Amino acid sequence: MDIKLSTGAVATLMKGGEVDKPVFQILGFKKIAGQGGNDRFRLNISDGLHSHTFAMLATQLNHMIPEGELDNNCIIRAEKLISNAVSEKRVLIILDLTVLAKGNAVGVKLGNPVQYAEQNGNAAGAVNGGKPNGSDQTDTKPAVKPEFTAKPSGAFYGQGKPTSVLKTSPHKNNASFSGMNASDCVTIPIRDITPYGSKSAIKARVTNKSVVRTWSNSRGDGKLFSIDLLDDSGEVRMTGFNTAVDAFYDLIKVNEVYTFSKFSAKPANKQFTSLNHEYEISFVNDTSVIPCMDTDSDSIPTLSFQFMEIAFIESCENNKMIDVVAVCKSRGDVHAFTSKTTNKDLKKREVTLVDRTNTEIVLTLWGKQAEDFEDDTNPVIAVKGVKVSDFGGKSLSMMNSSVMMINPDIPEAHILRGWYDNEGMNVPTKSLVQQRGSGGGANAPWKMVREASTVDPSSAESGYYFRSKVTILAIKRENALYKACPEERCNKKVMDCNNGMWRCEKCNKEHPDFKWRLILHACFGDSSDSIWATCFQEHGELVLDSKSDVLGPLNEEQDAFDGIIKKAVFKSYTAKFRAKMEVYNNENRLKYTVMELNPINYGEYAQKLLAEIKENVA
């Protein structure tokens, strides 16, 4: 390979001249914080003769730096350039570039470039003119030859020979950092990681390691893994993309302590982690990972939680990732099923957790963890990074990235053990599982339908409950009835096996019969507005004044069914509704469910109106 730097290009450009697709070596870069997170990178570029820091990376190329595409010593060809004189200073903006050689492959500074002296230039005067001075314009002159093979500088770096990285580095010996600056040896507390310190190193224990995942989307594809890192100041997630996966994935072991030097940092997206850090970090091209077997690594903690007590999960945002420590009060059976959306065969087990707030919540375990969980001794369970779901009240679900510890040796666990054995096991608990037909919204306010249908979506995240006096305006007859599993508590739709049997996916059983169930969609209105709401079984039966097992067979008989609907419309009720924000086809929409439906008690209703009038008159 023979790459030549465009000797003299820096001087030409500084004088306002043009150079076609100059080849430079990057000697360094500096992040310049811009408004609104619009950071820019200033590059120190060299043509082998001169170096200068007048080059800016176009923001659309910013990603090349954290991605490690552009790194120190790398050689680039600037495919598109804009040269501008800005208040006596010349600025070069690189709009597009090709990396001809990665920094690690080059390993050294080429030639002996000297900082281009500003006064040599004629920046301001040459905005529109300045034909290049022929003598130093071109890239045809032989330049310094990059020493591609010169230096095994990758010895401790991701792009080098990773296997040797972890095996050969002497521990406890800073000499193992040979080739790195002294400043690289200084570790900072994880707590202090920010995107603004590129020289940082941290010494941390790996508390969790993900599987390698691949992705493919409009922006491209690749693979990645992440590890959770902990020291005595805090924790942070570190992600490795593509080459970092090849270099480090197999070598990094959970529970081991390493010094990680050089990484990039960016704000952590709290939606995907329970780790207590404002930022998350990524492997870069010259990240090094050195194991620490020294005794003082014992002082680095092995786990860290920010527990949320179960009672507080009730008001916790949906999809949030949290840590919980609780007693496993009971466990359900393993339930195998096929996901309708992904067609994947899944196994789950639900366990019920309770803590000293006397509140219980269901945690769903998946796959092998679900199968393996057979502890019936009411163990204390600590989980890190479980997802809060608002399905049927509130529940928790294990994620791939979640960590579970059974009877961990931490104070909270011992306290819970004592509490449960002496007291907790006999105390009545409140469940965050929503009871059908009630649960939540006990004090649902009276609203006109109009007020409720324009409820602030954020307050409907976990269900907004209200009461209204309403009249049924219309009923949808299609799909009002379905054939359901005959099991007592299972109302899952069954599939016709076409052999006289009916299959329930939920129970994983075939039954000789089924039961009819109702899901009635009806339009409820008052003088202000109307809404479509779902009436499940009992409410549907009340609306149609018929039992579902009678309605089922009638469903086929158009006239009889229409007659029933005709009788049902224009009846009035007092109803309790739930308005809940749901995502449907990637769109938010308010979904209404009838929670209670009662014939109007006119005496009570008149009292309510009277009270309202008095309140408004006073």
Added chain:
DNA sequence: CCCCCCCC
């Protein structure tokens, strides 16, 4: 740069 993580 991922961010999917499942089922009712």
